Amino acid sequence: MAMANPLLQVRNLVVEFPTRRGTLTAVDDISFDIAEGEVLGVVGESGAGKSMTGAAVIGLLEPPGRIASGEVLLEGRRIDNLPYEKMRRIRGKEIGAIFQDPLTSLNPLYSIGRQLTETIMTHTDMTPTQARARAVELLAEVGIPAPERRVDQYPHQFSGGMRQRVVIALALCVNPRLIIADEPTTALDVSIQAQIIALLKRLCREHGTAVMLVTHDMGVIAETADRVAVMYAGRIAEIGPVREVIKNAKHPYTHGLMGSIPAIGHDADRLEQIPGSMPRLTDIPPGCAFNPRCLHAFDRCRRDRPELIAVDDGQVSCWLYDTAAGRTTAEAKAIVASRSGTAMERADG
Numbered sequence: 001m002a003m004a005n006p007l008l009q010v011r012n013l014v015v016e017f018p019t020r021r022g023t024l025t026a027v028d029d030i031s032f033d034i035a036e037g038e039v040l041g042v043v044g045e046s047g048a049g050k051s052m053t054g055a056a057v058i059g060l061l062e063p064p065g066r067i068a069s070g071e072v073l074l075e076g077r078r079i080d081n082l083p084y085e086k087m088r089r090i091r092g093k094e095i096g097a098i099f100q101d102p103l104t105s106l107n108p109l110y111s112i113g114r115q116l117t118e119t120i121m122t123h124t125d126m127t128p129t130q131a132r133a134r135a136v137e138l139l140a141e142v143g144i145p146a147p148e149r150r151v152d153q154y155p156h157q158f159s160g161g162m163r164q165r166v167v168i169a170l171a172l173c174v175n176p177r178l179i180i181a182d183e184p185t186t187a188l189d190v191s192i193q194a195q196i197i198a199l200l201k202r203l204c205r206e207h208g209t210a211v212m213l214v215t216h217d218m219g220v221i222a223e224t225a226d227r228v229a230v231m232y233a234g235r236i237a238e239i240g241p242v243r244e245v246i247k248n249a250k251h252p253y254t255h256g257l258m259g260s261i262p263a264i265g266h267d268a269d270r271l272e273q274i275p276g277s278m279p280r281l282t283d284i285p286p287g288c289a290f291n292p293r294c295l296h297a298f299d300r301c302r303r304d305r306p307e308l309i310a311v312d313d314g315q316v317s318c319w320l321y322d323t324a325a326g327r328t329t330a331e332a333k334a335i336v337a338s339r340s341g342t343a344m345e346r347a348d349g
Contacts, residue, residue, distance in 0.1 A: 008073070013053065014027060015234075016065070026234055027049045030049075031308075032239060037209065040212050044230055044232055047278045057212065059090075074090070094176050097180045098181040102160070112155065116135035138169040161192035167184075178210045180212050197220060213225055218261055228241075228245050234281075234284075238316045238318075239308070241314065250332070253294070277293075306322075309321060311329055312329070
């Protein structure tokens with residue numbers, strides 16, 4: 001759903017991979033916005049296109065992957081068609097990145113301080129002395145104890161959680177407007193994960209930074225995000241305020257995801273299961289990509305592709321909500337919730 005003056009706008013984005021056997025579509029005509037200071041969670045099973053979307057936004061698609069069509073705009077400026085050098089200057093300065101494994105972002109041969117100061121000096125006019133002072137300040141801001149001493153240490157001298165804090169400091173070096181966070185807590189234990197989530201939320205609040213948070217963990221989404229986009233087979237199935245999506249899932253796929261999450265106090269013998277598996281890029285079915293796994297699919301689902309339509313405070317891509325069929329939103333929700341247990345019951349259990 002469109003918002004006033006969004007920081008990031010993604011419009012009809014298509015990401016393709018040419019192969020000898022044909023062209024594979026990894027991200028299939030998706031659109032969304034992120035506002036200043038907002039955390040948009042992007043969730044779905046492996047292969048849904050979450051990370052590919054983030055890579056396309058930041059200009060880090062691995063060849064032969066390419067943006068085949070659509071636009072990516074940052075503060076109203078189109079950035080997806082920029083030459084490599086111009087996009088490289090935007091990365092780090094205006095868009096930061098946090099990845100799942102901090103060791104892929106840190107050079108083991110360089111001290112933490114060197115990596116921070118080089119990044120700062122690349123994007124600012126600071127002197128080496130000023131950049132070092134800023135590096136120490138950043139380490140303190142992300143919760144590294146004794147930053148004046150640890151700035152001269154190397155990545156192997158930090159724990160996994162501390163390395164991830166360093167990566168967040170790198171992403172924040174020059175106060176970027178947007179951060180792409182791709183599974184930033186997956187490799188961490190639960191207690192450290194909670195600390196990183198709290199840190200991201202605080203940084204958004206204090207700096208007005210927007211975050212695109214890519215994850216498969218709905219618990220992280222519930223704790224961190226303002227809105228959530230649920231992806232399936234390269235498409236957006238549902239997008240809306242995170243509490244609304246969790247409590248009142250509209251798309252059958254989203255409902256299945258919610259039903260498969262264990263909840264404290266829920267005494268069902270078995271969790272709900274979504275039958276089947278995510279289709280391969282070479283075998284995405286016609287119509288709604290989810291239709292082979294959907295308990296409520298009918299002829300039109302197998303024939304025509306649904307587009308996102310506004311429902312309540314969000315959007316959903318599902319023929320059950322087609323008003324031309326004479327079905328109300330409440331009736332469509334009731335059909336989706338007709339599985340054993342509802343997302344709201346599980347969330348409140």
